[in-house]
Amino acid sequence: MVAFILAALxxxxxxxxxxxxFASSRPDGLERVAEDEGFSDAATVGAIQARxxxxxxxxxxxxxxxxxxxxAGLIGTLLVFGVVVLGGVVLRRIALFRADL
Amino acid sequence: MHIxxxxxxDPVAIVGxxxxxxxxxxxxxxxxxxxxxxxxxxxxxxxAFIFAMQMLNFPVAGGTSGHFLGAALAxxxxxxxxxxVVMAVVLVVQALVFADGGVTALGVxxxxxxxxxxxxxxxxxxxxxxxxPPTRAGLLGVxxxxxxxxxxxxxxxxxxxLGMSGTVPYGTVLPAMLGVHAVIxxxxxxxxxxxxxxxxxxxxxxxxxxxxxxxxxQAAVAR
Numbered sequence: 001m002v003a004f005i006l007a008a009l010x011x012x013x014x015x016x017x018x019x020x021x022f023a024s025s026r027p028d029g030l031e032r033v034a035e036d037e038g039f040s041d042a043a044t045v046g047a048i049q050a051r052x053x054x055x056x057x058x059x060x061x062x063x064x065x066x067x068x069x070x071x072a073g074l075i076g077t078l079l080v081f082g083v084v085v086l087g088g089v090v091l092r093r094i095a096l097f098r099a100d101l
Numbered sequence: 102m103h104i105x106x107x108x109x110x111d112p113v114a115i116v117g118x119x120x121x122x123x124x125x126x127x128x129x130x131x132x133x134x135x136x137x138x139x140x141x142x143x144x145x146x147x148x149a150f151i152f153a154m155q156m157l158n159f160p161v162a163g164g165t166s167g168h169f170l171g172a173a174l175a176x177x178x179x180x181x182x183x184x185x186v187v188m189a190v191v192l193v194v195q196a197l198v199f200a201d202g203g204v205t206a207l208g209v210x211x212x213x214x215x216x217x218x219x220x221x222x223x224x225x226x227x228x229x230x231x232x233x234p235p236t237r238a239g240l241l242g243v244x245x246x247x248x249x250x251x252x253x254x255x256x257x258x259x260x261x262x263l264g265m266s267g268t269v270p271y272g273t274v275l276p277a278m279l280g281v282h283a284v285i286x287x288x289x290x291x292x293x294x295x296x297x298x299x300x301x302x303x304x305x306x307x308x309x310x311x312x313x314x315x316x317x318x319q320a321a322v323a324r
Contacts, residue, residue: 016153043105088141
């Protein structure tokens with residue numbers, strides 16, 4: 001199990017850090033439809049969102065290039081892993097606690 | 102389909118958020134009860150994989166790109182309810198940390214990509230798999246169809262919400278969204294099948310019924 005999880009994490013981190021900088025930068029399906037049909041200007045970005053150091057998958061301070069994207073991918077992948085694992089453990093502990101009551 | 106703020110009207114955003122909170126809230130409680138703590142790292146790895154793969158946009162026709170969604174993969178590996186929770190967590194992190202998708206529109210995004218795509222398709226897939234023979238081809242076939250369907254379902258829901266919000270006419274947005282996502286869905290199916298094939302080959306016990314598929318396949322070869 002440990003080997004499998006480490007392998008899965010390794011693949012994920014490699015993809016997010018090393019492959020993502022080379023991913024297509026074309027607009028995705030929804031963005032493209034929005035541009036074509038003229039409602040892409042309706043989009044707004046919240047002030048708090050815009051202040052994130054990794055907004056738009058680009059780490060501030062690393063320039064606007066592949067390193068910035070790759071670093072954001074690395075951070076995000078590990079962050080998601082951490083959040084879900086932590087959340088899962090907490091959830092399970094809460095459920096056990098409630099079962100004991 | 103990470104909907105930016107401003108694309109959906111306030112009523113649509115509110116209804117989407119309320120529905121998502123209710124469904125995902127229920128899913129969280131349900132999963133907490135049934136979750137085996139030893140599976141938690143696996144759940145985390147699945148979430149990490151989905152997040153990473155979502156960053157890999159691939160070009161599709163006409164100056165557009167698509168990216169992996171992961172709803173079908175999450176549903177098949179984790180079950181529809183835990184899969185939905187994982188998708189929701191990924192979406193929340195993407196919106197709050199990476200400004201990918203709006204915050205007021207987050208409820209709608211979760212409804213489309215975590216609830217509709219994962220839950221509905223996940224439950225449907227389970228039903229179909231109960232009648233399809235437990236072979237490798239059967240499982241992967243259902244996965245491919247479920248993957249394509251999940252993307253189309255999410256695209257349909259998004260288009261309907263954009264129409265309901267008055268952002269764009271239904272007659273325009275429905276064919277546009279369904280058209281481009283019919284192509285993107287093929288990519289989704291391919292990546293889902295590739296990921297599942299790998300799991301089947303290494304740890305079939307991690308898939309619902311994967312053990313039977315592995316055993317069935319080997320028995321067929323032995324004959």
